[in-house]
Amino acid sequence: xxxxxxxxxxxxxxxxxxxxxxxxxxxxxxxxxxxxxxxxxxxxxxxxxxxxxxxxxxxxxxxxxxxxxxxxxxxxxxxxxxxxxxxxxxxxxxxxxxxxxxxxxxxxxxxxxxxxxxxxxxxxxxxxxxxxxxxxxxxxxxxxxxxxxxxxxxxxxxxxxxxxxxxxxxxxxxxxxxxxxxxxxxxxxxxxxxxxxxxxxxxxxxxxxxxxxxxxxxxxxxxxxxxxxxxx
Numbered sequence: 001x002x003x004x005x006x007x008x009x010x011x012x013x014x015x016x017x018x019x020x021x022x023x024x025x026x027x028x029x030x031x032x033x034x035x036x037x038x039x040x041x042x043x044x045x046x047x048x049x050x051x052x053x054x055x056x057x058x059x060x061x062x063x064x065x066x067x068x069x070x071x072x073x074x075x076x077x078x079x080x081x082x083x084x085x086x087x088x089x090x091x092x093x094x095x096x097x098x099x100x101x102x103x104x105x106x107x108x109x110x111x112x113x114x115x116x117x118x119x120x121x122x123x124x125x126x127x128x129x130x131x132x133x134x135x136x137x138x139x140x141x142x143x144x145x146x147x148x149x150x151x152x153x154x155x156x157x158x159x160x161x162x163x164x165x166x167x168x169x170x171x172x173x174x175x176x177x178x179x180x181x182x183x184x185x186x187x188x189x190x191x192x193x194x195x196x197x198x199x200x201x202x203x204x205x206x207x208x209x210x211x212x213x214x215x216x217x218x219x220x221x222x223x224x225x226x227x228x229x230x231x232x
Contacts, residue, residue: 019051033065034058040089045081053081066220069094070127098123110142114225117178117216120144125182126220133181133197135165137174138213146172160197162204169210177205179215188217188224190231198232 019035028036037057038050045053057079061067068090076087101123111117117136125132130153137146148168150160169177179201181194194217202212214227226232 033063037090037093040093041082041086043081048081050081053079057082065094065097066127069098098127111136111138111144111178111213112142114214114216114223114228117180117214117225118218118223120147121180121216121218122220122223125180125218128182129184131182131184133160133179135168136178136180137169137172138176138178139173140175142176142213145174160200162201165201166204166208166210169205170208174210176211176213177201178213180218181216182218184219186219188219188222190215190217190224190226195231198226202232 019031019039022035023031023039031039034051034054037054038044041050041054044050048056057076058068060079061071071091073084073087073091076082076090077084082090120136121134124134124147132152133150135148135150136144137148139145146168150165165177168174179198194215198212198215205212212232214225215232216226217224
């Protein structure tokens, strides 16, 4: 029986089409998302090159890297040619990218608008499947000097430890706070619980001359600002 000779290996491609060599010789910006992911996994399968495999994976999430970053190890392994090691490599690389975005946002000089708060907290909260509530502690220059998770799994007044919030504020010398939490459902409308938490923290902080400047509700691509809507 005639044995089919596979030509899907990247090694058989012309040098200009090989992702590693292309990155080395032409720079990382010349590579497509699929080519970059192909470098991570190294090889495809007997019937598919690494680049074609990565194109197929990206197509499954509409070529959205944020959506790719949400895929579980188990989900990635459902693609032929992706074993556990390759799936973990993809997940690790995308997590590094998410953390890099967060560090870039935190290195800004100061909070100048609700949008700058969103840029800091979207990488933290925007893609979570559950709710989390965070506090940003600011100094006199409106620069973030600490950020802390206050609760996880839901927002109710009983989950807000006001004493802990104020203790942290005094420890770092914060003069202002910004409240942030996410809505995994994607809705940007504040609930009555959201409003109650805002009022509770604002009243408590005021006694120590600490201002609550804003409360942001964050989703993957958008946000709601209490300050912008004059609700605080």
